[in-house]
Amino acid sequence: MGKHTKIISLLLSLIMVLSVFSIVPFSAVAEEIDASSTGARSGTTGDCTWKLDGTVLTISGSGQMGYYDDRKRAPWGSSITKVILTDGVTSIGDYAFYNSMDLESITLPNSVTSIGDYAFYNSMDLESITLPNSVTSIGAYAFYGCRGLTSVTIPDSVTSIGGGAFAGCKWLTSVTIGNSVTSIGRNAFDGCTGLTSVTIGNSVTNIGESAFVGCTGLTRVDIPDSVTKIDNDAFHGCTGLMSVNIPDSVTDIGVRAFVGCYGLTSIDIPDSVTSIGGSAFAGCEGLTSITIPESVTDICDYAFSYCTGLTSVTIPDSVTSIGDKAFFYCTGLMGIVIPDSVTGIGSRAFGYYTDDQYWFQMVDGFTIYGYPGTAAEEYANDNGFTFIIPKVGDADGDGQITVMDVTEVQHYLSNMSTQADEETLMFADVDKNGVLEVIDATFILRYLADIEIPYVIG
Numbered sequence: 001m002g003k004h005t006k007i008i009s010l011l012l013s014l015i016m017v018l019s020v021f022s023i024v025p026f027s028a029v030a031e032e033i034d035a036s037s038t039g040a041r042s043g044t045t046g047d048c049t050w051k052l053d054g055t056v057l058t059i060s061g062s063g064q065m066g067y068y069d070d071r072k073r074a075p076w077g078s079s080i081t082k083v084i085l086t087d088g089v090t091s092i093g094d095y096a097f098y099n100s101m102d103l104e105s106i107t108l109p110n111s112v113t114s115i116g117d118y119a120f121y122n123s124m125d126l127e128s129i130t131l132p133n134s135v136t137s138i139g140a141y142a143f144y145g146c147r148g149l150t151s152v153t154i155p156d157s158v159t160s161i162g163g164g165a166f167a168g169c170k171w172l173t174s175v176t177i178g179n180s181v182t183s184i185g186r187n188a189f190d191g192c193t194g195l196t197s198v199t200i201g202n203s204v205t206n207i208g209e210s211a212f213v214g215c216t217g218l219t220r221v222d223i224p225d226s227v228t229k230i231d232n233d234a235f236h237g238c239t240g241l242m243s244v245n246i247p248d249s250v251t252d253i254g255v256r257a258f259v260g261c262y263g264l265t266s267i268d269i270p271d272s273v274t275s276i277g278g279s280a281f282a283g284c285e286g287l288t289s290i291t292i293p294e295s296v297t298d299i300c301d302y303a304f305s306y307c308t309g310l311t312s313v314t315i316p317d318s319v320t321s322i323g324d325k326a327f328f329y330c331t332g333l334m335g336i337v338i339p340d341s342v343t344g345i346g347s348r349a350f351g352y353y354t355d356d357q358y359w360f361q362m363v364d365g366f367t368i369y370g371y372p373g374t375a376a377e378e379y380a381n382d383n384g385f386t387f388i389i390p391k392v393g394d395a396d397g398d399g400q401i402t403v404m405d406v407t408e409v410q411h412y413l414s415n416m417s418t419q420a421d422e423e424t425l426m427f428a429d430v431d432k433n434g435v436l437e438v439i440d441a442t443f444i445l446r447y448l449a450d451i452e453i454p455y456v457i458g
Ligand SMILES: [Ca+2]
Pocket: 393, 394, 395, 396, 397, 398, 399, 400, 401, 402, 404, 405
């Protein structure tokens, strides 16, 4: 068949399809497209009135619109393309434009203070919306599935963003959250895969549960210092996230808060954080070192599991418990220093991974540094790991003071690669000033030459 023959036969079949439809009376089609179940073209809604002109809906009056729900839908139906709200209307009712997939434009007057739950649910043709500076609340699922929206500015008047408010807005690339919002509801931006930029206002205290889950396009987030809680799953699966700051106002990092953020290469946990939730950083393969702040007492189960890039972990003596599999499958980690404050170590907390057949395997050569009679020694003995008591001056952590330790310090100071991680190297901080310097190496050399030094080595 030639190219033209193909086009002609396509046209013919189209005409046939059209002729089938032309049998149906036009008025019936029109009714199905335009009007509501009642067929009404105008009426009242709450304190206001509404009128349909073709597919253009005008709502006027002063006061609130009516509220609708799953069973009682708005009388104007869902085939509208444009909405005009006149000044004086104070709310957009729940379910007002639910599933209005053809809605392309709406203008909100400065009198609107609230946007109801599910108000624009699935209005996927809506490409932009300007929220006036009178809006104080955005309801749950208000803009759920509005795939046409590319950017949203939440004005400073808004104090709350409901759960799921912008979930599934796939083409949303930028969001600015105003300075009066105190709480970002759960799943508020769930699955906004196109989101690359988010600005969080400085009144937000809680980043809600699953607020940014699956926002794979996010590369950077600045959390303002008003935030005290990063809730469970807040940034779960934000695989593109390369930079996030946790300000020192944050006390809680929820369960799975950053799980699977494998683009993160570093994270500073401030010393305001008291609790690191289970699996909080699990699967953050890009992290190379972690310093647990002195404020943390519990490292929960799986907190840093599957962080395969980790080579150095610093645990302060505020920590009393390390949960089950807290550092499981951290195959880059060759050793860990456990302070004597730790009284409980969970099952396979560190030094283990699973092979292709899902059998537990021990990380070859994994060494535990700790003190006699502690949970660390018990864990090492129970699992058969090498256990070494830290010695001052033992930079390579092999349990002996030799000239190799001096070399190790010198390598570190000249930015050459070292055998030991930074945590172990700090055993060579002879003068205990928290910094590894030439003088520390000198003290070790003098010790080896039996020259008296003002510090204890070994
Ligand atoms: Ca040594």
